[in-house]
Amino acid sequence: MxxxxxxxxxxxxxxxxxxxxxxxxxxxxxxxxxxxxxxxxxxxxxxxxxxxxxxxxxxxxxxxxxxxxxxxxxxxxxxxxxxxxxxxxTKAEANLQAADSLRKITGEYLIIAKKKQRPRTYSEVERYLLVAWKSLHSVSVFKITRRHVAARVADIAARQGAVSAARARTALSTMFNWAIREGLDIPANPVLGTNRPEQPKSRERVLSDTELAEIWKACGDDDHGRIVRLLILTAQRRDEVGGMRWPELDTVAGRWTLPSARTKNHREHVLPLVPTALALLPPRRNDCDCVFGNGARRKGDENRGFSGWSKSKAAVDARILSARRGVDEDAKPLPHWTVHDLRRTAATVMADRLGVLPHIVEAILNHVSGHRAGVAGVYNRARYEAEMREALERWTEHLTQISAI
The missing domain is CATH 3.30.160.390 (Integrase, DNA-binding domain)
Known part of the structure; x- marks a missing residue:
């Protein structure tokens, strides 16, 4: 040599x-x-x-x-x-870090998250991590900086709005916290210290009787129409009704038992169903457990019930506007509303106008606060069924008066 x-x-x-x-x-x-x-x-x-x-x-x-x-x-x-x-x-360590790309760590995190999170929550987290952060997928998690994150959050906010940006930021931060706890020697969570997009103020819209009647009458005889009417009658959450399963229903006793895995607070929820609500249930289709929808959305998914919310709501809004202009050709569309407004409206009217006691309203909504959060609440929860049924019957009677259902 x-x-x-x-x-x-x-x-x-x-x-x-x-x-x-x-x-x-x-x-x-x-x-x-x-x-x-x-x-x-x-x-x-x-x-x-x-x-x-x-x-x-x-x-x-x-x-x-x-x-x-x-x-x-x-x-x-x-x-x-x-x-x-x-x-x-040093080179071996660098190669190991380079192999731990954001996409690789994201995949490992999603496997764990799917087992712990409710289906809808997981679906949103998966979408934000796989779609919103795709531009950084090839970068090692050890090389992602606050500047990377801040720039991407700003881009999401400009293109999709502050809400999407804030949720994408939260999803990434949660994943990095998990990765650090898993033993990856990341110096610090790169999301920390970046600006948090301003969150929208909490909605407080309560529909008037006239607006509620318009929505009821505009519902078609299809899955979405039945779901919206059930949302009005039961005051439950969108995905709880849209994901309703036949095994959860006792149509003879008029009772719907939501398992803890499908409720926001992870507590089983037993809700009485009045005859008007039971009448909205469609015939059972094939061997699918879902009451609404066509089962799996894509190959490998579990049955998730109804999908297509945005398109279906737009159709309801169009029918409402058409009905209004049938009376007044210059009529304006119904002011912006969401399906969650139906839940808020039901709770408000029952409490303020129908004389339903606050703890019964909370029981219907499956909220846990005040004395219901203590030991007494655990025992009393099952004892409110009669009071809940009476309250929902009163609410249904009110709906009948305003919309002739």
């Missing part, structure tokens, strides 16, 4: 099996060399650490490695050796 100045010409002249060790000039680096194996020349560094001789491959000749750049890298590596660090170990 020759010792000489390593230049481009010297590297090009190497025959297979030959090597040159840097020497003979002021900038020579001891242990820096180049060797050709078959048709490829490779820059290497020979060094001794803790009494053992080691070889480290810097890289193959050609972009980006030239003799000068490889020599500078050799000097840097020898600096590590002088500090007692092994370049080989």
């Amino acid at each position: 020759a010792s000489a100045s390593i230049t481009i010409r010297a590297v090009q002249a190497l025959a297979p099996g030959e090597a040159i060790w840097d020497a003979g000039h002021k900038e020579a680096v001891r242990g820096f060399g180049v060797r050709r194996q078959r048709d490829q020349a490779t820059y290497v560094l020979k060094y001794r650490l803790f009494g053992r001789q080691r070889f480290f491959t810097i890289g193959r000749h050609g972009s980006p490695w030239t003799p000068e750049k490889a020599r500078r890298e050799a000097k840097r590596l020898l600096g590590l050796v002088a500090d007692g660090k092994d370049p080989a170990d």
Whole structure:
């Protein structure tokens, strides 16, 4: 093995099996060399650490490695050796970190999240992590910085709004916290310290009797129409009704038992169903447990019930506007409303106008607060069924008066 100045010409002249060790000039680096194996020349560094001789491959000749750049890298590596660090170990650690891309860690996190989160919550988290953060999927989680996160959050806010940006930010932050607890030596959660998009104010819309009647009458004789009317009658959450299962229903006793896995507070919820609500249930289709919808949304999904909320609501709004303009051709659309407004409206009217006691309203809504959160609440929950049924019958009677249902 020759010792000489390593230049481009010297590297090009190497025959297979030959090597040159840097020497003979002021900038020579001891242990820096180049060797050709078959048709490829490779820059290497020979060094001794803790009494053992080691070889480290810097890289193959050609972009980006030239003799000068490889020599500078050799000097840097020898600096590590002088500090007692092994370049080989450092490279292995860097390769390991590079393998832990955001996409890889996201996949591992979603496997755990799917087991713990409610289906709708998981679906949203999955969408934000896989879609909103896709531009960073190839980046190692060890290399993602606050600047990466802040720039992407700002982009999401500009394109999709502050709500989507805030939720995407929360999903990523939660995933990083999980990754750190799993033992990944990430210095800090890169989401922390970034600006949080301003959250919208809590909605307080309560529909008037006239508006409620318009919505009821605009519901078609289809899954969405039946769901909206059940939402009005029962004051339950959208996905609880849209994901209703036949095994949860006792149509003889007029009772709907929501399992803890499908409620927001993870508590089983037993709700009386008045005859008007029972009459809205469609005939059972095939062997699907879902009352509404066509079962799985995509291959591999569990049955999730009804989908297509936005399109169906737009159709209801269009029918409401058409009915209004049938009376007044200059009529305006119904002011913006959401299906959650139906739940708020039912609770407000029952409490303020129908004389239903607050704890009974809370029982219907499956809220846990005040005395219902204590030991007494645990025992009393099952004892409110008669009072809940009476309250819902009163509410149904009110709906009959305002909309002739």
